[in-house]
Amino acid sequence: MNTATKLSGFALGLAAVFGAAYGVGQVAGPDTPAATSRHDATDAGHTDGDHPAGAATTDHLPGGLLVSDRGFTMQPMTAPAGEFAFRITGPDGAPVTRYDVAHDKRMHLIVARRDLSGFRHVHPELVADGTWRVASPLAGPGVWRAFADFTPAGGQPLTLGVDVTVPGALDARPLPAPAASTTVDGYTVTLAGAPQPGRTAELTLTVSRDGKPVTDLQPYLGAYGHLVALRQGDLAYLHVHPDGAPGDGRTPAGPAVTFYAEVPSAGSYRLYLDFRHGDAVHTAEFTVVAGDPGAPATSAPAATTAPTADAGHGEPGHGHN
Ligand SMILES: [Cu+2]
Numbered sequence: 001m002n003t004a005t006k007l008s009g010f011a012l013g014l015a016a017v018f019g020a021a022y023g024v025g026q027v028a029g030p031d032t033p034a035a036t037s038r039h040d041a042t043d044a045g046h047t048d049g050d051h052p053a054g055a056a057t058t059d060h061l062p063g064g065l066l067v068s069d070r071g072f073t074m075q076p077m078t079a080p081a082g083e084f085a086f087r088i089t090g091p092d093g094a095p096v097t098r099y100d101v102a103h104d105k106r107m108h109l110i111v112a113r114r115d116l117s118g119f120r121h122v123h124p125e126l127v128a129d130g131t132w133r134v135a136s137p138l139a140g141p142g143v144w145r146a147f148a149d150f151t152p153a154g155g156q157p158l159t160l161g162v163d164v165t166v167p168g169a170l171d172a173r174p175l176p177a178p179a180a181s182t183t184v185d186g187y188t189v190t191l192a193g194a195p196q197p198g199r200t201a202e203l204t205l206t207v208s209r210d211g212k213p214v215t216d217l218q219p220y221l222g223a224y225g226h227l228v229a230l231r232q233g234d235l236a237y238l239h240v241h242p243d244g245a246p247g248d249g250r251t252p253a254g255p256a257v258t259f260y261a262e263v264p265s266a267g268s269y270r271l272y273l274d275f276r277h278g279d280a281v282h283t284a285e286f287t288v289v290a291g292d293p294g295a296p297a298t299s300a301p302a303a304t305t306a307p308t309a310d311a312g313h314g315e316p317g318h319g320h321n
Contacts, residue, residue, distance in 0.1 A: 062264045063159035064147045064237025072096065074148050074160035077131055084109075084124075084136040088148060088160070095130025098153035103221040103241070107132055108149040110237070112230055113142045114163075116270040117173045119283060121228065141168025145235045159237050175232055175268060178287045187214070189273060189284035195229070195263040197291040203227070203240075205273050205284070206256045213255035219246040220276035225257035232268040266291030 067074055071091030079085035086109075088096045099106035105123045109132070112119045124134035138144050144166065149159045181190045186209060193203040205225060207214040217224045223245055229238040240261045244251030254277075263269060271286040 062231070062236035062238060063149070064145070064161040065234060067160055067162045069158060069160060070156075072152060072158055072160065074146075074162050076146070076162055076164055079133065079136070082136055083133060084138060084146070084164075085131055085133045086124075086146070086148065086162070087130045087132060088150065088152075089130075090152065096152055097126070097128070097130045099126075100151040100153055100155075102149075102151045102157060103223070103226070105221065106150065108147075108239075109134060109137070110147040110149060110228055110239075111137045111144050111164075112235065112270075112272075113140075113144050114235065115142070115172050116175055116230055116232060116235075118142075118144070119228070119230075119270075119272045119285065121226070121272075121274055121283070138164060138166050140171075141166045142170050142172070145230075147237050149237075149239055159239070161235070161237060175270065176285075176287050178268075178289055180286075182284050182286055184284045185280070185282045186210075187277070187282060187284070189275075189286075191271070191286050191288070195261055195269065195288055195290040197263055197266045200260050200262045203259045203261055203271075204256050205259070205275075207254050207275060207277070207284075209277075214277055215252065215254050216277070217254035217257070218276040218279070220274060220281055222246070224251065224253060224275065225259070226274040227259050227261065228272045228274075229261065229263065229269045230272075231263070231265070232270065236264060238263065238269075263290045 073089045075087050075089060077085040077087060090096045102108075106126065107124050108121065109124050110119070110121045118139050120137035120139070122134050122137045124132035126132055132148075138146075142165075144164045145161050146164050147159050147161045149157070151157045180192070181188060183189070188208050190206045190208075191203065192206070193201055195201050195203065205227070207217065220226065223242050225242050227240040227242070229240065230236070231238075238261065240259045242251075243258045243260060246253065257273075257275065267290060269288050269290060271288055273284045273286075274281055275284070276282070
């Protein structure tokens with residue numbers, strides 16, 4: 001590991017307007033008793049244990065687009081080489097030191113380079129002064145998006161995001177083409193289903209190895225799989241949990257893990273499935289296309305200029321220069 005990680009203060013100018021509900025990934029399966037019991041693993045004053053549909057608290061933005069939201073701000077900190085550090089300040093301006101546990105952890109740090117490569121999901125340690133520290137997950141030069149996915153004690157889940165630049169020659173990679181199957185660490189993972197803008201879609205990921213279904217997936221963070229979706233273009237962040245939980249009497253340990261996900265718009269997304277098997281966590285990645293990204297949002301006739309807020313900046317393949 002080289003480099004002092006330099007922090008850049010982009011992450012502003014992201015005030016794009018999105019119409020879709022945040023609630024994505026709050027998994028509304030037919031019934032979600034298991035999800036509820038997972039969430040109340042913490043006793044720290046949740047006052048809203050059930051998730052009433054449509055009660056998304058604040059806004060209609062997908063997660064991770066804002067560096068500061070609802071009074072909470074993500075602040076990267078100077079860190080020794082090879083380490084990544086940040087803190088969350090609260091509405092009073094002071095570093096937050098009390099968090100609720102969600103999915104077995106008080107803090108989930110997800111990073112991906114802005115070209116959607118290099119995804120990592122790690123769990124930092126909280127120092128008494130409110131600094132979170134972890135061995136740097138930023139693997140190589142480029143502009144990275146770092147997402148802090150957490151629940152302040154007694155509050156609502158929140159995902160903040162900040163850009164972090166690692167200096168060096170950038171080797172930008174194109175987004176891999178959509179595919180229904182991928183391999184990682186000797187496993188083959190197939191995806192059935194396609195996300196739909198603005199409505200819930202069932203996505204089923206099936207894990208096999210050497211041609212045989214894997215039926216002994218190990219629980220990881222309270223589930224047989226965790227699915228993060230990042231939208232190409234702005235890295236809007238969706239964290240989706242599966243339908244059913246280990247030990248609920250109805251959820252098999254593979255080979256299939258089912259998710260209910262809703263993406264906020266048409267477009268390309270990169271999906272990252274974390275699953276645990278053989279005492280190791282593996283990440284399978286997929287590119288998916290939701291809806292028809294070339295279609296106008298309404299039934300207006302197709303035109304050469306897209307009648308949307310991001311018209312003029314949405315050229316696919318517009319790379320770094
Ligand atoms: Cu995590």
